[in-house]
Every structure is written in structure tokens, then in C-alpha cells.
Amino acid sequence: MTATSSGTLERILLSPPDVGDREEQLVVEALRSGWIAPLGPMVDAFEEGVAARCGRTHAVALSSGTAALHLGLLELGAGPGTVVIVPTMTFAATANAVVYTGAEPVFVDCEGTTGNLDPGLLERCLGRLRAEGVTVAAVVPVDLLGRCADYTSLLAICERFEVPVLADAAESVGSWHAERPAGSFGRMAALSFNGNKIMTTSGGGMLLTDSAVQADRIRYLSSQARQPAEHYEHTEVGYNYRLSNLLAAVGLGQLERLDSMIGRRRAVRERYVECFAGLPGVRVFQRDGDEADNCWLTSVLVDEARAGWSAGELRRALAEADIESRPLWKPMHLQPLHAGARTWLSGASEGLFATGVTLPSGSALRPEEVDRVIGTVTDFVRGGR
Template structure:
């Protein structure tokens, strides 16, 4: 079998930045959670994206959970959530015993449709929070969504797990809402092996999140807990990896965009192929290069052809309202997310790929149109 090509695997810096911070943690014996790397990673990421405060956590999912809790989401509350996303977006709503209402996408952004979001308020006027996702690094239409949130006086959480480095009209995703979340899972544009970050301009709420995520330990000589706590804080070792990775974020964004442009140039003229939409106001990180196909060639055929050559690809996220667990919850839309899912495929987007490897992928796909 030829060398395996991954969808999106960890890519450590050539300069070894990560090991410098890890070694520092070993040298000072700060191996457990908290330490100079955690503080440094929070401050450096905040500066990079233009947020005032940040809390380094164990995962992006934990960050969403803490954002919902910080807003005060509790049992019976309604939270609007896009249906075209990974389950980690919706799961924390259930953690808080709240009720998700899933909103469809539009073709213009592949993200939450602002018109359907506005329509959802007619059915559910008493909404506690809105969760918006920047899918595959594509920014949602934030001007319209922020305007709707302000009109209805509802807090906004941005799930920017896939969009670190993406900007909307020059401003980083994750900084438009009351809270923004990022993920550093192994397949993300930069990785700490696992981890996440919650950002906000609200200093008091971020301090509270740090308290909750460190088992809600009261200031006392003995172990005392007046609130329920969580073991959600990032370790100093993991944060060290993140600090090193952050130094090469711009390089990773540039390579992801290069990969996307390569695919679009080589495959964009094939019958029935459309690539994910990039609007003039959106500078995406192109975390994954995705396309839809309609006609004789099917997404499964593309994925199987690549798999036969030891090349990893995958379908577009299956919408939440089609998932067995979430099927009982309301969905507002016209099935656009379903069609994107049915016709979509995520192409290999690993930043370690060579031009020869990308060309080989394109040749395999082109043969399906012969």
C-alpha cells in the first residue's frame, strides 16, 4: 500500500517550539494543571485574536459547557443551535438539562441561516442563548446574527472550534459573541493533543469559569465546595504544546488555503462539483477542504476510491436533527443541511501533504469522471 495520507493530522512545528515549552514545564516541575504555560497560552491566544480574557480548558466541548453555564442556561431553557455541526456543539446543551432547537443552514455560508434564526423567535420567543458555528473554518454571517441577538437581547456563543485563524470582515471569529470557544483536538488547525479555550471580554465570568473548572474549590485552608465543580482545566504540559503551535498558526492557515485552492483549481470544473462557499467578507482558515457533488459520481464513490489508495476522507457532518439521540427535538428549516450532508465530502487537508500527494488525490478523483 502507498503511504497513508490523513484527513488532518497533528503537525508540530519544524522549529521545535512546542518542546521548548514542554521542557520548561519539566525543568520547573510544573507537570500538573496550571502553571506558566497555561497563563501564557491564555494571554497569547487572547492577544492573537483580540479577546480580553481566556480560560484554558480540557476540550472545546468543556468550553461550550462552561459558556452555557456562565450565561445561566439551566433545565428547560431553549438554546438555538445549528443542525449542521458535530455533536460536541449540541451535547453541552443536554448537560445543562436545556432543550436544543436546531436551525438549518443556507447555501451561501453552509452555516446558520439568519432568516431562519429570526423566524425561530416567532415560535420560541423566550430563548436563553444562541450557539452559532463556523463550519469547517467558514465564518457565519455575523453582522446579521449579531444584529438578531441584540434585537432579542439574547446572549451569543460562537463555536469556533474549527475556525481558529478565520476572520470575518477583518475580525477573528470567536470574538463577536459574548463567548467564543476553540478546540485544539488532534485534527484541528493547531493542536495540543486535546484541549480547548473559552474567550470573552467579561473578566468576571472568565474568572468564574476558571473557578468552576478547577472543582469549584473555595478559598479555605481545607477543601470546601459551595458549588458543583468540574475537572476541566488544561494541564501545563498541554498548554506548552499550544504555545508552540500558536507560533505557526499563520503558516498552517496559509497551507490550508493553498490546499483548498489546489483542489478548486484541479477539480472545480468537473461536472456537478461545487466547493464550499467563500464569501468576500470571509477569510477562512480552510480547516477542511469540502465539496459537494451531484450527478453520476457520488460522495461515497470518491471516498471509497481514495480509501482504496490508503487516503483518508470523510462525509460532511450528519445534521443533528437526523441523529437518533436528537431526533425528538425541534428543527426549523427546509432541508438544506441534509442536502449538503448527502452530497458532501471532506477531502484530505493535512498540512504535511506535498504537491505530489495532492496531485495524486486529484488524479484519483478525476478518474471517476472518465
């Protein structure tokens, strides 16, 4: 166990940033180059590196994953009088970006095994909306906790209905589906480099596309939509969404280390698999088929009737030991902000929210910290609760 100078144990966080000497070296290089303001050679190199990693032709570095979703939706025509289909099992940013455009989010439930958008429900939803004459601007699948959505099925469905896909790959950089990297699916894809993600730029994101026209348009909108005039001519609303050269330097270091960071997260997951093996009523979420996942976060699902204890009781035991844990995302259709929204539900997302516990999963976790988490869980299960 690691203690502070006062003798108290340090808090163990869910997914803190993992940065080191290489990132520091690149930031110092950027500082000394004089490229302090947004844009610069580090941004260019970061865009090229991420595009190559994700199998895309173009990438635009932005201030957040939410900004990437917002601009991508605008480019696809989302706005007043349209709807955008979003999984209900996601973080609020996915739905917020829809609202920014003036479009209406329509929430569709997830598969119980993966937490990702349910293709069957999506197909029924699109059929009903078409019958009602509703304009669907886009479908935004989310790669939950680093597991790519079933793009093989989802893209085929959306193609039949002639609806574009904007993939929310905020959580899945480094993952794969059908031998293709996360971020390569859909008309465009959005990445996040927030402080808790698999790789970080402190705050930041990226929009990926294979269209030079789309990439140029996104760059234009993200730089305040400035016309090429000395006096700052503007003909439409733009946004201050570009990533700084300094933060891109952090991203370059992270990109170099991405595979090793994924490897450490996978090692943490394997420790949890061993910890919970054989316990009745408990299973590691998304374990089946996780060979292609980046293991961003590891969660367990608790069947209280079989386990004899609840997900909430486990979270409280971890909190008492100063260990951060969380439920899975609270579904968007349960959020007060979206009360009354149109929904297509199966109950899967509510079940995951009620039974899930997300455990510390960061690549910066030290072995003794993982031992402390597992020790706390073991004591709780043996009756210490």
C-alpha cells in the same frame, strides 16, 4: 507516493496534527521547569497569546472545546426549563454541551452556500419561541469548517430578542468576519485545540470573554469549584476542566506557527480548486468569499445528475486508495439521539450532507500526498470508477 517499509502506501489522513521542533522545545522547557500539573506559566502565556490573537480581553484554557461550551452555557443561564438554539449542521459536541446543562437543544438549519446558521430561519424561530413563552438561554452559532458565521446579521437579530450569543469557533481560529477575528463575537466564544484542528494542544480548548467576572467564574468552575479553604470547601458542583501546563506548551508553539499552517492549508485548497475546475456538477464548498477563512477543511459538493457520479462513489474510490475522506456533518436533527427535537428546517443541511465530500486538508500534508489525492480523483473522474 510515500510507501512504508513493507512497500504499501501510507494512509493519507484528513487533518492530522502538525507539530515540530518548536513544540518539542517548549514541552521540554515546561518539563524541566517542574510545572507538570494543570496550570503554570505556559498556561498563562497561552491564554494571553490566544486572547490577543482573537481580540479578547480574557481567555481561560480548558481541557476541550466541549468543556468551553458547557461552562459558557452554564454562565449564560442554560439549564432545565430553558432552550438553546444550535445549528443542525454541526458536530455532536455543540448539542451535547447543551444537554449537559439540562437545557433543550432546538435545531435551526443552515445557509446552503456556507453551511452556517441561517439568519432568516433563526429570526423566525426566536419569534415563535417568544410567542410561546419559551426561555431561550443562548444562541450558539457554529463557524463551519473555518468559515465564520454571518455575525453581522446574527448578533443584530439576537440583540433584538435580548438573547446572548455563545460563538462556537472551534473550527475557525485564524479566520475573520467583517474585519474582526474569529472568537471575538458574542458574549463569549469557545475554541477547540483537538488533534485535528487548525492548531492543537493534543486535546484542549479555550473560552474567550471580555468580562473579568465571567473569566473568573469559568476558572472557578473548571477547577472543581474550590473555595479558598485549606480543607477543600465546596458550595456547588465544579468540573475538572483545566488545561495542563505541558499541553499549553504545545499550544504556544502552534500559535507561533498558526499563520504558516493556515497558508499551507490554503495552498492545498488551491490545488483542489484547480483539480475540479471545469468539471460539471462539482464545486468547492465555501469557495466564494474564502479569503477570510482559515481553510481548516476543504470539501466539494457533487450534483450527481450533472457530474454522472455521486459523492458516495468518490469517497469509496478514495477509501480504496487508502485516502481518508468524509461527508459533511450529519445534521443533528437526523441523529437518533435527537429524534423528536424541535427543528426549523429548510432542507439545506440535508442537501449538504448528501452531496458533500471532505478531502484531506491538513497543513502537514506533503506535496506528494496531495498529488496522490488529486491523481486518485482524476483517475476516478476519467472513468476509473
